[in-house]
Amino acid sequence: MYVQPYLFFNGRCEEAIHYYEQHLGAKVNDKLRYKEAPPSDGPAANANGEQIMYSNITIGDTVVMASDDCVNQETKFQGFSLSLTVTSEAEAERAFAALADGGQVNMPLGQTFFSPCFGMVIDRFGVNWMVIIPPQQ
Incomplete structure:
Protein backbone atom coordinates (compact mmCIF):
# COMPACT_ATOMS: atom_id res chain seq x y z
CA MET A 1 0.00 0.00 0.00
CA TYR A 2 1.12 3.59 -0.63
CA VAL A 3 -0.32 7.09 -0.64
CA GLN A 4 -0.36 8.94 -3.94
CA PRO A 5 -1.08 12.65 -4.33
CA TYR A 6 -4.09 13.57 -6.50
CA LEU A 7 -4.39 17.27 -7.31
CA PHE A 8 -7.64 18.91 -8.45
CA PHE A 9 -7.30 22.08 -10.50
CA ASN A 10 -9.95 24.66 -11.42
CA GLY A 11 -9.73 24.29 -15.19
CA ARG A 12 -5.93 24.78 -15.23
CA CYS A 13 -4.81 21.15 -15.08
CA GLU A 14 -3.42 21.05 -18.61
CA GLU A 15 -1.53 24.31 -18.01
CA ALA A 16 -0.12 22.94 -14.75
CA ILE A 17 0.97 19.68 -16.36
CA HIS A 18 2.72 21.56 -19.15
CA TYR A 19 4.41 23.89 -16.65
CA TYR A 20 5.64 20.97 -14.53
CA GLU A 21 6.92 19.26 -17.70
CA GLN A 22 8.93 22.34 -18.69
CA HIS A 23 10.25 23.32 -15.27
CA LEU A 24 10.37 20.16 -13.14
CA GLY A 25 11.01 17.58 -15.85
CA ALA A 26 7.63 15.89 -15.33
CA LYS A 27 6.72 13.09 -17.72
CA VAL A 28 3.09 12.56 -18.75
CA ASN A 29 2.14 8.90 -18.40
CA ASP A 30 -1.57 9.25 -19.16
CA LYS A 31 -4.06 12.03 -19.84
CA LEU A 32 -7.78 11.77 -20.57
CA ARG A 33 -10.26 14.55 -21.31
CA TYR A 34 -13.88 14.62 -20.18
CA LYS A 35 -14.98 14.37 -23.82
CA GLU A 36 -13.24 10.98 -24.05
CA ALA A 37 -15.41 9.47 -21.32
CA PRO A 38 -18.57 7.53 -22.08
CA PRO A 39 -21.80 9.56 -21.71
CA SER A 40 -22.78 9.98 -18.07
CA ASP A 41 -25.56 11.50 -16.04
CA GLY A 42 -23.21 11.98 -13.06
CA PRO A 43 -21.17 15.06 -12.11
CA ALA A 44 -18.97 14.77 -15.21
CA ALA A 45 -21.99 15.25 -17.50
CA ASN A 46 -21.70 19.04 -17.20
CA ALA A 47 -17.90 19.22 -17.38
CA ASN A 48 -16.07 21.10 -20.11
CA GLY A 49 -15.11 18.36 -22.57
CA GLU A 50 -11.67 19.84 -23.21
CA GLN A 51 -10.70 19.80 -19.55
CA ILE A 52 -8.62 17.02 -18.02
CA MET A 53 -10.66 14.23 -16.43
CA TYR A 54 -7.60 12.23 -15.37
CA SER A 55 -3.86 12.55 -15.69
CA ASN A 56 -0.92 10.66 -14.34
CA ILE A 57 2.51 12.32 -14.36
CA THR A 58 5.87 11.41 -12.92
CA ILE A 59 8.00 14.06 -11.23
CA GLY A 60 11.36 12.54 -10.32
CA ASP A 61 10.48 9.18 -8.77
CA THR A 62 6.95 10.17 -7.72
CA VAL A 63 3.71 9.61 -9.59
CA VAL A 64 1.20 12.43 -9.16
CA MET A 65 -2.36 12.25 -10.46
CA ALA A 66 -4.28 15.39 -11.39
CA SER A 67 -7.49 16.56 -13.04
CA ASP A 68 -9.87 19.46 -13.40
CA ASP A 69 -12.46 19.08 -10.68
CA CYS A 70 -15.92 18.81 -12.21
CA VAL A 71 -17.68 18.98 -8.82
CA ASN A 72 -15.97 21.72 -6.78
CA GLN A 73 -15.28 24.81 -8.86
CA GLU A 74 -13.51 26.56 -5.99
CA THR A 75 -10.92 23.91 -5.19
CA LYS A 76 -8.08 25.18 -2.97
CA PHE A 77 -4.83 23.48 -2.04
CA GLN A 78 -4.80 23.83 1.75
CA GLY A 79 -3.47 21.78 4.63
CA PHE A 80 -0.64 20.04 2.73
CA SER A 81 2.50 20.65 0.69
Whole structure:
Protein backbone atom coordinates (compact mmCIF):
# COMPACT_ATOMS: atom_id res chain seq x y z
CA MET A 1 0.00 0.00 0.00
CA TYR A 2 1.12 3.59 -0.63
CA VAL A 3 -0.32 7.09 -0.64
CA GLN A 4 -0.36 8.94 -3.94
CA PRO A 5 -1.08 12.65 -4.33
CA TYR A 6 -4.09 13.57 -6.50
CA LEU A 7 -4.39 17.27 -7.31
CA PHE A 8 -7.64 18.91 -8.45
CA PHE A 9 -7.30 22.08 -10.50
CA ASN A 10 -9.95 24.66 -11.42
CA GLY A 11 -9.73 24.29 -15.19
CA ARG A 12 -5.93 24.78 -15.23
CA CYS A 13 -4.81 21.15 -15.08
CA GLU A 14 -3.42 21.05 -18.61
CA GLU A 15 -1.53 24.31 -18.01
CA ALA A 16 -0.12 22.94 -14.75
CA ILE A 17 0.97 19.68 -16.36
CA HIS A 18 2.72 21.56 -19.15
CA TYR A 19 4.41 23.89 -16.65
CA TYR A 20 5.64 20.97 -14.53
CA GLU A 21 6.92 19.26 -17.70
CA GLN A 22 8.93 22.34 -18.69
CA HIS A 23 10.25 23.32 -15.27
CA LEU A 24 10.37 20.16 -13.14
CA GLY A 25 11.01 17.58 -15.85
CA ALA A 26 7.63 15.89 -15.33
CA LYS A 27 6.72 13.09 -17.72
CA VAL A 28 3.09 12.56 -18.75
CA ASN A 29 2.14 8.90 -18.40
CA ASP A 30 -1.57 9.25 -19.16
CA LYS A 31 -4.06 12.03 -19.84
CA LEU A 32 -7.78 11.77 -20.57
CA ARG A 33 -10.26 14.55 -21.31
CA TYR A 34 -13.88 14.62 -20.18
CA LYS A 35 -14.98 14.37 -23.82
CA GLU A 36 -13.24 10.98 -24.05
CA ALA A 37 -15.41 9.47 -21.32
CA PRO A 38 -18.57 7.53 -22.08
CA PRO A 39 -21.80 9.56 -21.71
CA SER A 40 -22.78 9.98 -18.07
CA ASP A 41 -25.56 11.50 -16.04
CA GLY A 42 -23.21 11.98 -13.06
CA PRO A 43 -21.17 15.06 -12.11
CA ALA A 44 -18.97 14.77 -15.21
CA ALA A 45 -21.99 15.25 -17.50
CA ASN A 46 -21.70 19.04 -17.20
CA ALA A 47 -17.90 19.22 -17.38
CA ASN A 48 -16.07 21.10 -20.11
CA GLY A 49 -15.11 18.36 -22.57
CA GLU A 50 -11.67 19.84 -23.21
CA GLN A 51 -10.70 19.80 -19.55
CA ILE A 52 -8.62 17.02 -18.02
CA MET A 53 -10.66 14.23 -16.43
CA TYR A 54 -7.60 12.23 -15.37
CA SER A 55 -3.86 12.55 -15.69
CA ASN A 56 -0.92 10.66 -14.34
CA ILE A 57 2.51 12.32 -14.36
CA THR A 58 5.87 11.41 -12.92
CA ILE A 59 8.00 14.06 -11.23
CA GLY A 60 11.36 12.54 -10.32
CA ASP A 61 10.48 9.18 -8.77
CA THR A 62 6.95 10.17 -7.72
CA VAL A 63 3.71 9.61 -9.59
CA VAL A 64 1.20 12.43 -9.16
CA MET A 65 -2.36 12.25 -10.46
CA ALA A 66 -4.28 15.39 -11.39
CA SER A 67 -7.49 16.56 -13.04
CA ASP A 68 -9.87 19.46 -13.40
CA ASP A 69 -12.46 19.08 -10.68
CA CYS A 70 -15.92 18.81 -12.21
CA VAL A 71 -17.68 18.98 -8.82
CA ASN A 72 -15.97 21.72 -6.78
CA GLN A 73 -15.28 24.81 -8.86
CA GLU A 74 -13.51 26.56 -5.99
CA THR A 75 -10.92 23.91 -5.19
CA LYS A 76 -8.08 25.18 -2.97
CA PHE A 77 -4.83 23.48 -2.04
CA GLN A 78 -4.80 23.83 1.75
CA GLY A 79 -3.47 21.78 4.63
CA PHE A 80 -0.64 20.04 2.73
CA SER A 81 2.50 20.65 0.69
CA LEU A 82 4.34 18.61 -1.89
CA SER A 83 7.96 18.20 -0.83
CA LEU A 84 10.47 18.24 -3.68
CA THR A 85 13.72 16.59 -2.61
CA VAL A 86 16.77 17.58 -4.67
CA THR A 87 20.48 16.75 -4.44
CA SER A 88 22.22 20.08 -5.06
CA GLU A 89 21.87 23.74 -4.28
CA ALA A 90 21.80 24.57 -8.00
CA GLU A 91 18.92 22.14 -8.54
CA ALA A 92 17.11 23.59 -5.50
CA GLU A 93 17.52 27.15 -6.79
CA ARG A 94 16.33 26.24 -10.30
CA ALA A 95 13.24 24.34 -9.09
CA PHE A 96 12.39 26.94 -6.44
CA ALA A 97 12.65 29.80 -8.94
CA ALA A 98 10.38 27.95 -11.39
CA LEU A 99 7.79 27.25 -8.71
CA ALA A 100 7.96 30.83 -7.40
CA ASP A 101 7.48 32.34 -10.88
CA GLY A 102 3.94 33.73 -10.74
CA GLY A 103 3.49 32.30 -7.25
CA GLN A 104 4.28 33.34 -3.69
CA VAL A 105 7.39 32.66 -1.64
CA ASN A 106 6.50 31.76 1.95
CA MET A 107 10.07 31.01 3.06
CA PRO A 108 13.05 31.82 0.83
CA LEU A 109 15.61 29.10 0.16
CA GLY A 110 18.26 28.99 2.83
CA GLN A 111 20.11 26.88 5.31
CA THR A 112 18.16 25.63 8.33
CA PHE A 113 19.07 23.53 11.33
CA PHE A 114 17.60 20.49 9.52
CA SER A 115 18.73 21.09 5.93
CA PRO A 116 21.55 22.78 4.03
CA CYS A 117 18.90 24.25 1.69
CA PHE A 118 15.14 24.51 2.32
CA GLY A 119 12.36 26.82 1.18
CA MET A 120 8.57 26.99 0.88
CA VAL A 121 6.56 28.39 -2.03
CA ILE A 122 3.03 28.41 -3.44
CA ASP A 123 3.16 28.00 -7.22
CA ARG A 124 1.06 29.90 -9.78
CA PHE A 125 -1.63 27.19 -9.54
CA GLY A 126 -1.97 27.46 -5.76
CA VAL A 127 -0.05 24.24 -4.93
CA ASN A 128 2.12 24.44 -1.81
CA TRP A 129 5.68 23.16 -2.29
CA MET A 130 8.68 22.63 -0.04
CA VAL A 131 12.05 22.33 -1.78
CA ILE A 132 14.69 20.55 0.31
CA ILE A 133 18.13 19.08 0.19
CA PRO A 134 18.13 16.30 2.78
CA PRO A 135 20.64 16.61 5.60
CA GLN A 136 23.85 14.63 5.23
CA GLN A 137 23.59 11.36 7.14
